[in-house]
Amino acid sequence: MAETMGTSDAGLTTSTLHPSRASFTESSLTILEREDHELKTWDLEDTKPPRDLLCPERSLSGVYFSCFDMLFTEDSAWLLKVPEGAHVSPRPDARKEPEQCPVIDSPGLGVSPELDCQMEERSLEQVQSMVVGEVLKDIETACKLLNITPDPMEWNPGNVQKWVLWTEHLYRLPQVGKAFHELNGKDLCTMSEEEFRQRSPLCGDVLYAHLDIWKSAAWMKEECSPRDSKFSGSDDIWSATEADSSCSGQPIHLWQFLKELLLKPHSYGRCIRWLNKEKGIFKIEDSAHVARLWGIRKNRPAMNYDKLSRSIRQYYKKGIIRKPDISQRLVYQFVHPV
DNA sequence: AAGAAGGAGTGGC
DNA sequence: GCCACTCCTTCTT
Numbered sequence: 001m002a003e004t005m006g007t008s009d010a011g012l013t014t015s016t017l018h019p020s021r022a023s024f025t026e027s028s029l030t031i032l033e034r035e036d037h038e039l040k041t042w043d044l045e046d047t048k049p050p051r052d053l054l055c056p057e058r059s060l061s062g063v064y065f066s067c068f069d070m071l072f073t074e075d076s077a078w079l080l081k082v083p084e085g086a087h088v089s090p091r092p093d094a095r096k097e098p099e100q101c102p103v104i105d106s107p108g109l110g111v112s113p114e115l116d117c118q119m120e121e122r123s124l125e126q127v128q129s130m131v132v133g134e135v136l137k138d139i140e141t142a143c144k145l146l147n148i149t150p151d152p153m154e155w156n157p158g159n160v161q162k163w164v165l166w167t168e169h170l171y172r173l174p175q176v177g178k179a180f181h182e183l184n185g186k187d188l189c190t191m192s193e194e195e196f197r198q199r200s201p202l203c204g205d206v207l208y209a210h211l212d213i214w215k216s217a218a219w220m221k222e223e224c225s226p227r228d229s230k231f232s233g234s235d236d237i238w239s240a241t242e243a244d245s246s247c248s249g250q251p252i253h254l255w256q257f258l259k260e261l262l263l264k265p266h267s268y269g270r271c272i273r274w275l276n277k278e279k280g281i282f283k284i285e286d287s288a289h290v291a292r293l294w295g296i297r298k299n300r301p302a303m304n305y306d307k308l309s310r311s312i313r314q315y316y317k318k319g320i321i322r323k324p325d326i327s328q329r330l331v332y333q334f335v336h337p338v
Numbered sequence: 339a340a341g342a343a344g345g346a347g348t349g350g351c
Numbered sequence: 352g353c354c355a356c357t358c359c360t361t362c363t364t
Contacts, residue, residue, distance in 0.1 A: 329341055
């Protein structure tokens, strides 16, 4: 059996899989494992946003990608994380399948094995391209929100501290305290996974995995020309990052910060989301979390929702934010929605 | 208790 | 001066 189960420090159940084929929808995940050729389907009966279900666990060789809430690697090691309490159960009618090339499954297509494999290879390329694009967009957003550069090698100790706090909060990791205090980006990038674990036994490996994604992205940025859109989807997001004033030392306003969070529902939908995007109406779902993220961004450890909401209310008379016509708790409206 | 509203003082830029 | 942080009181849900 290629599956190992355990409980991570973030309160997540971890399942490491080595599949040869997999397909997944919002409600189910089907994996054909390579070693015992056993097809399994999990029903993911959980209403939380997908990013809640899965996140990077550890660094593996090669560039790896986290998207569709599935982490996979070039050597086909998959890592699946499921929150405690989420119902994950093997389908009872598990059956045997012959070994296949490691690709994303194309369900329901009755084609020849050769054509099937070619289609699957193309499908994998498309998925990889989309995945990398998503990762780069996530990093771009984090850069804007934290006001740091995408390349960890350029971080100063303050940037490192911000990134650690941010990652810790975004993925609900145990607090690392001052484990990475006074390290700059170069220090961080030269540290091994073992050193990460020594500094933070609870989540050092997870932080190392996240840093590895950032390092890989920075490496890809250097390797790919700015006009090469292969790894950046339809937009040249790296150029956009460099052109963005929020990455060049300009102070960010709270309303801008909130909009940035709202633009990434995949990452921040748990704590803030649109109720009506056209009208600019949004709801703060987790007031403490949003306040904490704002506090990290502004280097204000004592930030809380009381203070954040006072700042939001200052926008009333400036005509930036108001309460909607039907006032609800934690619901606000941008006066000029984009 | 938590959130909403707004007054007032403070500090950084 | 602008903007956000902080502390505060009062009121509402």
